Amino acid sequence: MAKPSGTKQRIMQTARELFATKGVQQTSLQEIADRLGITKPALYYHFSSREDLVRSIVTPLLDDGERFLERMEARGDVPPLELIEGFFDFHHRHRRDMLLLLTEMTTLAELGLVDMVLAWRARLTRLVFGDAPTLEQEARAVLAFGGMQDCTMQFPDAPFDELRAATVTAARAALGLN
Incomplete structure (x- = not known):
């Protein structure tokens, strides 16, 4: 398996933090994007869904x-x-x-x-x-x-x-x- 790109890694790390704090179902992709300062479509480029x-x-x-x-x-x-x-x-x-x-x-x-x-x-x-x-x-x-x-x-x-x-x-x- 190839190592994820820098942006993909940042998304995964931010998601880990939010999932640990709020839970998976209570964390929206928009929240993850907002925390990273990227657009939701940019997040969807890397991940098709939660x-x-x-x-x-x-x-x-x-x-x-x-x-x-x-x-x-x-x-x-x-x-x-x-x-x-x-x-x-x-x-x-x-x-x-x-x-x-x-x-x-x-x-x-x-x-x-x-x-x-x-x-x-x-x-x-x-x-x-x-x-x-x-x-x-x-x-x-x-x-x-x-x-x-x-x-x-x-x-x-x-x-x-x-x-x-x-x-x-x-x-x-x-x-x-x-």
């Missing part, structure tokens, strides 16, 4: 997550600790946009993105527990991987190394891997 703008913000996150999972699945013998640490690193890297994902579930469901994120958890569960996990193992995986995601957003000011160590330890405990 949904297109939201998708452009979350697509790099989704692409990165998909690449991570594909790498882990291709190996087939990933030690659980490496998988957990890699999953934490992915979420920490994208925590700002992940927060947008979680606060705008309705919008994202309409875009078909929620199903992808939920499918990731099932794939992670299979990587840890194999192709036929028990209900208890599936529940442990939901708690572990969902909790890791939450930790990256809940503690934004925590030092990276401390947060990573605490989160990975808690995820291993939830998965029963201590």
Whole structure:
């Protein structure tokens, strides 16, 4: 995927800020254009709709997550600790946009993105527990991987190394891997 132009990047950054403050549905494209000092047609040159703008913000996150999972699945013998640490690193890297994902579930469901994120958890569960996990193992995986995601957003000011160590330890405990 090509890196967006300077104007496109500015639009995406301003949209992130307004979406985080007001919510996606309460933020108009006109407000974004006004904040940037551009016309609405100039904004439409880069994004055909609010949904297109939201998708452009979350697509790099989704692409990165998909690449991570594909790498882990291709190996087939990933030690659980490496998988957990890699999953934490992915979420920490994208925590700002992940927060947008979680606060705008309705919008994202309409875009078909929620199903992808939920499918990731099932794939992670299979990587840890194999192709036929028990209900208890599936529940442990939901708690572990969902909790890791939450930790990256809940503690934004925590030092990276401390947060990573605490989160990975808690995820291993939830998965029963201590």
